[in-house]
Amino acid sequence: MLAVQNLSTEYPGDHGQAVKAAQDVTFGVEQGRLFTLLGPSGCGKTTTLRSIAGLERPRAGEISVGGTVVFSSSRNVFVAPNRRGFGMVFQSYAIWPHMNVFQNVAFPLEVGDRRYSRGQIKESVMRVLAAVQLDHLADRDATKLSGGQQQRLALARALVREPALLLLDEPLSNLDAKLRERMRFELKRLQRELRITTVYVTxxxxxALALSHQIAVMNEGRVVQIGSPRDVYERPANQFVADFVGNTNFVDGHVIAVTPVDGADAMCVVRTEIGDVHVTSSLPLKTDERVSISVRPEDVELVEVRPEGRNVWEGRVDQKVFLGEAVDFQVKVGPRTLLSRRHPTLRTKVGESIFVQLHADKCVVLTVA
Amino acid sequence: MTTSSPALDAPVEASERRAPFDWKWIVLGLSVAFTVYIAVIPLGFLLWQSFRTPQTAAVDAVFTLENYITAYGTTETLRLLWTSIQFALGTAIFAFGIGTALAWMNERTNTPFKRVFFALSIIPLVIPSILFTVAWIFLASPQIGILNLVAASWFGIEEPVLNIYSLAGMIWVDGLHYSPMAFLLMTAAFRAMDPSLEESATMSGANIFQVAWRVTLRLTWPAVVATVLILFVRSIEAFEVPALLGLPVGIQVFTSAIYQAVHRYPSQVGLASSYAVALLVITTVGVFAVSRLSSQGSRYATMTGKGFRPRQIDLGRWRWLTAGIFLVYFLLIVVLPFAVLLWSSFQRFYAVPSAEALQNLTLDSYRFILSYPNLGRTVLNSLFLSFSAATIVMLVTAVICWIVVKTKIRGRWLLDNVASLPMVFPGLVLGLSIMIFYLNVDVGIYGTIWIMLLAYITRFMPYGLRYSTTSMLQIHKELEESAAMSGASWSTTFRRVILPLLKPGLLAGWIYVMIVSIRELSTSILLYSPDTQVVSIVIWELWENGQYVELSALGVLFIIALFMLVLAAQWLGKKYGVKE
Known part of the structure; x- marks a missing residue:
């Protein structure tokens, strides 16, 4: 449906030099899917989205939507943003303060190439307002809406033309935590119901994990991993992804033994500062290779009596943070401190000793660049 | 991450060719061409003329350095420069002192009735400089000044205490007249400052004066310097005060020297131009320094965008003193000048207030004014010029500032500078350049109302641009981008999103340009003809003829009319402005 090929976008910096915002970005989104560009600020995700919208003119690459090329540097095609027919929700929502709710949503129908009758406009606007549950506020001043309502109004405005592609630029970041969580479900429900192809930046x-069919993690202008939310979380491709997506513990070391098992995976032993760790890995590892092991805090098992099995060390509770639904333990194992997230039923006190167990299949081996 | 719609720097694409015709390039092109034409051409001709001999029927003008030698070859010129600088610097510092003290009292203290005072602070702006000056002549001239006579009869002082015809008198009148401007600029500076910076100084144990001196003033430093510079530039180009107060006693500054050179026979346009060049150099340096300062302003980053009210300093019993200062100031700047004009407008011949004079109250001078030849024409001219100038300036600057603020077009900063260029033209110098240009290039507008319209537009373009730019900067670029994403073309976006959002700023700028146009004197004085007289020119002529009471009557009517106009404009603005 959407295909982005080798997209590169630059913009002039403060001193006239070219800042490379997106470099060689390639991905595709299937019809009806929600695709997320995820990365820290300045990673080029917004620039990529704005390039798809046509608000930035990329330096190189090709963008096509549903088989129509909207940008191609080689064929010198650039369709102006107002002729692409996409819907977009901006980070600030960009609700026009001089129009009321109805007028804001009606605007796209009034200004486009297609002409609609007054009746058609009213019908479409009310339908989309009903879909976002704002139909009872149609006559209200747009500035008199709450944050969540403004967000839904922006969404309604983006959807009213039934666009081929919906672009969302951090649409939830201006909401408070509670509301953000609720809107996350709403957004997901609406996207799944309308089956509208969506690119989401956050x-x-x-x-990203909650909403997406697919996630592209970006860093320093490049896509570093594309995969399903589970892939990205459980099988991060490198240290950046492991660190950025969720919390993790890194334990550095070098490979001392590789035993091939069935299929692609191999059983390895990595010598680290906490001891020898047994891990499974699909990477073609060699002995003496320097690696880093990433373990999620929820995968660091803590037990008060020594458990059976491998990868067990004795440590001491260094710090405890009570979070309500969980407790974060910082456990000192040798020279290292490991973070472990446990159920609050575990009540080991600070200073007491505890046993740490890591499961081989939960340890992700990452090569060190 | 970056501003603008990139479609702008994009060449026309194959896919765009089918698009309906967009007015964007026509509107942009016309606005840019117009701006460059009106801002650059007069300056070029002024420089050219300063190297020419006077042209007469017998002899053609030739290249010469004579004008510069006459102008700068004598110690007389050094004195001229020294007097100008003394006058301008004195005025700037005096106006700044008053304005800052008032702004601080108004923004940061619990002075009673300060809300009323702030509402009243707009009134001085509607009193034209020439009327303000005349009023102060009535108040403090050594011969007829009411204040001197009061001093003589109440305290028995024989010698006149106040002499308005002196450098100090000029500084006093001009400084008072510019103090509302200083007040408004410094109020803005105080408001832009995060008050928690001051509060943390208070919490560290600093007293009121330590906070004011060591934190407030230091943080507003760029604004302080910019304000003094603006005041300096405005007073060095002031014409009315030096002409009315300086010339009678031989105190000359650049503006009055230019006026005299033009009005000599034969007219010394070349000499006037070379004086004007010196004046231009001074104002250019000043304006350049101001723009450098304000571009560095962000370094101080006093804006936080948090809208909390600053804690006000409790002055205790001293707050009655500050209220008294407000009252005295208001007396000096509005009540006394207006009262004296009102008084003299009811006299047959000018007389100081006394029981005897009270017997002679008459409406003769009003009758005279209302039957003044061509009065209707004059008023219509003034209204036509101010309304047209304000409208054209605001529409053109709306487009200009869009280009400057919202696009990435190369060289857009140049456009900003070109449109701001007339800022460096003193009114008299601008009138001179435009006069020279249309004398040399005859397109049939010399002596018509169009040349004056052109002059007004040129002169007030930079002010309109500031108003438009300020509001344009406040329009989040996403408001515009979302219109593009909704399928709107550039002209639709401009008409339906940008202009409505700019409306409050455009309206404020329109009101301002209209007021300053309607009281404009120093440019008009070189460009008017009997058919194109405006109200301020009539006031000037009455003064030249010594018709003081008639002048007062016209002045009173003029001030009242201007005041009504401002009220009406503000009411309209409230009614049709964007709801906040």
């Missing part, structure tokens, strides 16, 4: 990894 720096919030939990938002």
């Amino acid at each position: 720096h919030d990894q939990s938002e």
Whole structure:
């Protein structure tokens, strides 16, 4: 449906030099899918989205939507943003303060190439307002809406033309935490119901994991991993992804033994500062290779009596943070401190000793660049 | 991450060719061409003329350096420069002192009735400089000044205490007249400052004066310097005060020297131009320094965008003193000048207030004014010029500032500078350049109302641009981009999103340009003809003829009319402006 090929976008910096915002970005989105560009601020995700919208003119690459090329540097095609027919929700919502709710939503129908009758406009606007549950506020001043209502109004305005592609630029980042979580469900429900192809930009990894069919993690202008939310979380491609998506513990070391098992995976032993760690890995590892092991805090098991099995060390509770639904333990193992997230039923006190167990299949081996 | 719609720097694409015709390039092109034409051409001709001999029927003008030698070859010129600088610097510092003290009292203290005072602070702006000056002549001239006579009869002082015909008198009148401007600029500076910076100084144990001196003033430093510079530039180009107060006693500054050179026979346009060049150099340096300062202003980053009210300093019993200062100031700047004009307008011949004079109250001077030849024409001219100038200036600057603020077009900063260029033209110098240009290039507008319209537009373009730019900067670029994403073309976006959002700023700028146009004197004085007289020119002529009471009557009517106009414009603005 959407295909982005080798997209590169630059913009002039403060001193006239070219700042490379997006470099060689390539991905595709299937019809009806929600695709997320995830990364820290300045990683080029917004620039990529704005290039798709046509608000930035890329230096190189090709963008096509549903088989129509909207940008191609080689064929010198650039369709102006107002002729692309996409819907977009901006980070600030960009609600026009001089129009009321109805007028804001009606605007796209009034200004486009297609002419609609007054009746058609009213019908479409009310239908889309009903879909976002704002139909009872149609006559209200747009500036008199709450944050969540403004967000839904922006969404309604983007959807009213039934666009081929919906672009969302951090649409939830201006909401408070409670509301953000609720709107996350609303957005997901609406997208799944309308089956509208969507590109979503966010720096919030939990938002990306919750909403997306596919995630592209970006860093310094490049896509570093594309995969399903589960892939990206459980099988991060490198240290950046492991670190950015969720919390993790890194334990550095070098490979001392590789035993091939069935299929692609191999059983390895990595010598680290906490001891020898047994891990499974699909990477073609060699002995003496320097690696880093990433373990999620929820995968660091803590037990008060020594458990059976491998990868067990004795440590001491260094710090405890009570979070309500969980407790974060910082456990000192040898020279290292490991972070472990446990159920609050575990009540080991600070200073007491505890056993740490890592499961081989939960340890992700990452090569060190 | 970056501003603008990139479609702008994009060449026309194959896919765009089918698009309906967009007015964007026509509107942009015309606005840019117009701006360059009106801002650059007069300056070029002024420089050219300063190297020419006077042209007469017998002899053609030739190249010469004579004008510069006459102008700068004598110690007389050094004195001229020294007097100008003394006058301008004195005025700037005096106006700044008053304006800052008032702004601080108004913004940061609990002075009673300060809300009323702030509402009243707009009134001095509607009193034209020439009327303000005349009023102060009535108040403090050594011969007829009411204040001197009061001093003589109440305290028995024989010698006149106040002499308005002196450098100090000029500084006093001009400084008072510019103080509302200083007040408004410094109020803005105080408001832009995060008050928690001051509060943390208070919490560190600093007293009121330590806070004011060591924190407030230091943080507003760029604004302080910019304000003094603006005041300096405005007073060095002031014409009315030096002409009315300086010339009678031989105190000359650049503006009055230019006026005299033009009005000599034969007219010394070349000499006037070379004086004007010196004046231009001074104002250019000043304006350049101001723009450098304000571009560095962000370094101080006093804006936080948090809208909390600053804690006000409790002055205790001293707050009655500050209220008294407000009252005295208001007396000096509005009540006394207006009262004296009102008084003299009811006299047959000018007389100081006394029981005897009270017997002679008459409406003769009003009758005279209302039957003044061509009065209707004059008023219509003034209204036509101010309304047209304000409208054209605001529409053109709306487009200009869009280009400057919202696009990435190369060289857009140049456009900003070109449109701001007339800022460096003193009114008299601008009138001179435009006069020279249309004398040399005859397109049939010399002596018509169009040349004056052109002059007004040129002169007030930079002010209109400031108003438009300020509001344009406040329009989040996403408001515009979302219109593009909704399928709107550039002209639709401009008409339906940008202009409505700019409306409050455009309206404020329109009101301002209209007021300053309607009281404009120093440019008009070189460009008017009997058919194109405006009200301020009539006031000037009455003064030249010594018709003081008639002048007062016209002045009173003029001030009242201007005041009504401002009220009406503000009411309209409230009614049709964008709801906040």
